[in-house]
Amino acid sequence: MKHVLYGKCVKCGKTYEATPNLTTCECGGILDIVYDYDYIKSQLTKEKLAERRNNSMWRYRELLPVEDTTADTPLRVGWSPLYEADRLAAELGIKKLYVKDDGVNPTASLKDRASAMAVAKAREAGAKVIACSSTGNAASSLAGNAAAAGLKTYIFVPSRAPKGKVAQLMTFGATVISVQGSYEETFELSEAAIDKWGWYNRNAAINPYLSEGKKTVGLEIMEQLQWKAPDYIAISVGDGCTIAGLWKGLKDLYAIGFIDKLPRLISAQAAGCCPLNRAIAENKPWHPMEENTLADSIAVGVPRNADKALMAIRESNGLVVNVTDEEIMAAQKLLGRTCGVFGEPAGVAGSAGLKKLCEEGKIEKDATVVSVVTGNGLKDVANAIKACGEPISIPGRMDLLLEEFDKRGIVVE
Numbered sequence: 321m322k323h324v325l326y327g328k329c330v331k332c333g334k335t336y337e338a339t340p341n342l343t344t345c346e347c348g349g350i351l352d353i354v355y356d357y358d359y360i361k362s363q364l365t366k367e368k369l370a371e372r373r374n375n376s377m378w379r380y381r382e383l384l385p386v387e388d389t390t391a392d393t394p395l396r397v398g399w400s401p402l403y404e405a406d407r408l409a410a411e412l413g414i415k416k417l418y419v420k421d422d423g424v425n426p427t428a429s430l431k432d433r434a435s436a437m438a439v440a441k442a443r444e445a446g447a448k449v450i451a452c453s454s455t456g457n458a459a460s461s462l463a464g465n466a467a468a469a470g471l472k473t474y475i476f477v478p479s480r481a482p483k484g485k486v487a488q489l490m491t492f493g494a495t496v497i498s499v500q501g502s503y504e505e506t507f508e509l510s511e512a513a514i515d516k517w518g519w520y521n522r523n524a525a526i527n528p529y530l531s532e533g534k535k536t537v538g539l540e541i542m543e544q545l546q547w548k549a550p551d552y553i554a555i556s557v558g559d560g561c562t563i564a565g566l567w568k569g570l571k572d573l574y575a576i577g578f579i580d581k582l583p584r585l586i587s588a589q590a591a592g593c594c595p596l597n598r599a600i601a602e603n604k605p606w607h608p609m610e611e612n613t614l615a616d617s618i619a620v621g622v623p624r625n626a627d628k629a630l631m632a633i634r635e636s637n638g639l640v641v642n643v644t645d646e647e648i649m650a651a652q653k654l655l656g657r658t659c660g661v662f663g664e665p666a667g668v669a670g671s672a673g674l675k676k677l678c679e680e681g682k683i684e685k686d687a688t689v690v691s692v693v694t695g696n697g698l699k700d701v702a703n704a705i706k707a708c709g710e711p712i713s714i715p716g717r718m719d720l721l722l723e724e725f726d727k728r729g730i731v732v733e
């Protein structure tokens with residue numbers, strides 16, 4: 321790969337040749353993929369991108385750590401819509417708001433970006449089997465993207481994973497191990513099994529290429545905004561790979577001169593599980609927390625990518641905000657009602673956080689903000705119904721319909 325220099329440990333600085341099987345540093349630190357930006361600048365221009373017909377994450381090949389000869393992965397991942405959310409902006413009292421709906425990805429979450437990268441790198445490594453542990457979405461996205469590429473998957477999920485995600489796994493033909501325990505215990509078992517059988521490792525904080533897949537969400541936001549950086553980007557945070565990836569994408573674009581300003585990140589975590597945000601707020605090292613939230617995808621008590629995530633939030637002069645389950649459910653309703661976007665609880669946590677910061681007066685009224693919805697609400701229907709309630713249920717009779725409307729004060733326009 322002419323454009324990739326090496327993998328560099330974020331803890332000790334040791335560098336490693338960028339082979340497809342790259343994992344963590346011998347010191348235990350996480351690796352970051354380092355690029356030759358001068359070379360990339362000579363290869364990629366905004367005009368060249370604008371002409372490109374490839375509406376998937378692979379349109380940014382020059383900025384992705386794959387060989388020229390590696391094929392695009394089969395499912396269409398990325399190039400999700402960036403909606404102008406004027407009604408929601410008005411309700412929040414800010415000038416301009418965009419909603420990036422990553423729930424429209426093939427397996428309905430942002431994780432497809434990392435899983436597509438995992439499949440591409442597994443193919444380069446000549447692997448036939450990929451494995452991961454996941455709160456649910458990394459799992460279903462890996463299972464789907466691997467199935468499309470003809471690779472076998474072993475997936476470890478905590479037994480609390482919502483049915484929608486487990487249904488996806490079973491449909492995609494994964495071998496699924498539902499671990500009766502926390503995400504922490506699930507992760508440890510997956511690492512032991514990967515060690516024993518030598519499968520290709522799609523655990524996001526272990527495999528440094530996965531953040532590179534996730535960074536495409538940042539590349540897209542900027543291209544969709546015609547390279548005019550917003551003031552803030554709000555996103556939900558669990559392990560920390562997503563926010564770190566987003567930040568990497570933004571920094572890449574800054575390094576090659578495509579943008580001249582970097583947005584501030586808004587890191588949203590659940591109040592019942594916010595080890596990273598707590599570390600930032602208290603300016604102390606992070607400590608494990610219980611996993612106490614209905615937002616299962618960000619219920620991560622022991623974040624696996626703490627170093628990169630904390631660095632991203634600090635470097636961007638970012639804001640942290642913790643949202644309760646009630647605030648998450650309210651945001652689900654609000655996004656649905658004002659934008660027609662259906663997010664899962666973790667998917668809307670960024671928007672819930674943004675709403676809270678707006679109410680606290682922490683976002684300037686003339687700010688331009690992007691809120692990323694990271695996963696689709698259909699993955700977790702039970703919680704959506706909990707958040708938004710049951711429909712009017714009556715036999716098929718007009719008099720009963722009138723009675724119900726009357727009772728509920730519904731005035732028909």
Ligand SMILES: *Cc1c(COP(=O)(O)O)cnc(C)c1O
Pocket residue numbers: 429430431457458524556557558559560561562563617618620664666667694695696
């Ligand atoms: C995984 C996930 C996140 C958080 O990503 P991390 O890399 O774990 O921080 C947020 N929202 C959804 C829907 C997810 O699946």
Ligand SMILES: [Zn+2]
Pocket residue numbers: 329330331332333334345346347348349
């Ligand atoms: Zn190291």
